[in-house]
Amino acid sequence: MATYEYDPTKHHLVINGDGAKWITSCRDYFRSNATFVIDRFHVARDVQRLFRKHPRYRAIRKKLANYDWEGFMVVS
Known part of the structure; x- marks a missing residue:
């Protein structure tokens, strides 16, 4: 302190x-x-665990990596 x-x-x-x-x-x-x-490490780990078989998994990871929180939170 x-x-x-x-x-x-x-x-x-x-x-x-x-x-x-x-x-x-x-x-x-x-x-x-x-x-x-x-923290980001644990968010990324959970995203991988939950979405790795999702057809948009790469796009989801890319939005997370690019700090695109709005795109990350929206499914299109």
């Missing part, structure tokens, strides 16, 4: 990870001063 001059009363914390219990516990501890985000 001292290294980054983090003050939980002034700053909003973004917790990036895989959703492990210790990570969600951090979110619960900081409450409204924190946001939890699943």
